Amino acid sequence: MQRRWTRAQMKTRIRIDKSSILKKTAMMADGQVTKYDCIKVQSENDIFRCDSYTYLSWDDFEAVPTMDELVGAAIVSYMMVLFNKIKYGPPERDHGICFVNPTVILTSTRKGKYKNIDDASRGVADRRHWVLGALDMKSDTCYYLDSLSSDNFNMQLKQIFDSTMCPVQPGSTECRYYMLKLMKEIVEEGIEVLVKDNFGGGTVEYTDDDIDDIREEWSEYVTNFIY
Template identity: 70%
Template sequence: MEEGNDVEEEIGIERKIKKEKQNVTVQRRWTRAQMKTRIRIEKSSILKMTAMMADRQATKVDSIRVQSENDLFGYNSYTYLNWDDFEAVLTMDELTGAVIVSYMMVLFNKLKYGSPESDHGICFMNPAVISPSTRKVKSKNIDDASRGLVDRLSKRKGNDIIFMPYNPGRHWVLGVLDMKSNTCYYLDSLSSGNFNMQLKQIVDSAMVLYTTQSGSNTRCPTQSGSTECGYHMLRFMKEIVEEGIEVLVKDNIGDGKAEYTTADIDEIREEWSTFVTGFIYR
């Protein structure tokens, strides 16, 4: 009897510890929510519903798996979102790599299931392959990143336009390779005249095998705050997906706007929300 009581007591203690951990996690997350203001949620039924679903479900699990139906990066692709990722979108905070990748899935689906005219021969580079990693002791060097880009080019299946989201450290920029014209376009929402040199070195090293030499720093809408770079980069990709490489050739990203409107940015947030909420209760 005493042994049985000991076992029951141990089980009870384990359950109590588990419950306390869950309570601490939820409390910590709600404390973060109270510290930041959610932006323009009340004006959007989609964002409002996403906030409700994230608060009810994303706080109860470690992560939510989001998967692309096909070879987004040349292989089966998936990512994991947690409550902080949802909160970043809802508060207009800096976007994480997981949010960037999951929105790339939105664009990939547009290309895959849209009309034949909407397929502009676009493929995507995983930003984790070329961006410096803050999670590793040794940051990704240019040679490693270049080899990763070369590997992606070898699996592009005839697609001539490659999106390369890149984060050198708390800032998102976009490189767009056009293999037909042997040109790389660089889009940076912080500056129209000074793209990230490390990304250019990665591209130049990789393109030695493909003899792509020219580069063009493209005019694009600039961000007014300190955390909007990810939203701008996703908007750049969206416009190229919808309009084709001509929008870069004509130097017309943003349709001549100096800055994107709140409606332009919120469209990205709503498209992302519509896609990822479908995975919350799976």
């Protein structure tokens, strides 16, 4: 049966010619991934204190080469990448960072109770703007990071959250990629990057290379589960 053309298929793949990793991922998406309804991606069970696996569809694999909006399962997959950096990296990399599975707090999945990431992530395709929240348990501080603008911060939330300056996305669809990059900086540098408002070294906007680095790390990880 021939796969029906999707919105992602009709989009242009962005900057993949500059990256052998992204080019390989696009080729595998066109070849191997089209043979399956979805690909199971798994991590260590202690990332979310439950069975840590999710499912990626062909559209998820195509979203990264085309820079389309990412859904919950793709974001969870990159959290697995960061978790492995902590667990198998040098001891100084471990800043005591823990993750919350975003699929269990999305409004589209909040009604039901799920036993694992698999159940929670199926069908998650939330298309609204995403922000990042970070909780410092030592100081009881909640940090709020919005890649659109810190001016979007709800004034009523100031009693709970500390609005943190971060690079601002140039368009309307990059929020998921910016959120992943922000998470990566927290994992690598610890809470200090939040306290000092020093994401991206103080840059106004992440570069294409910054975002492509996220895309490549995600691609390298998930393609290991295709075969």
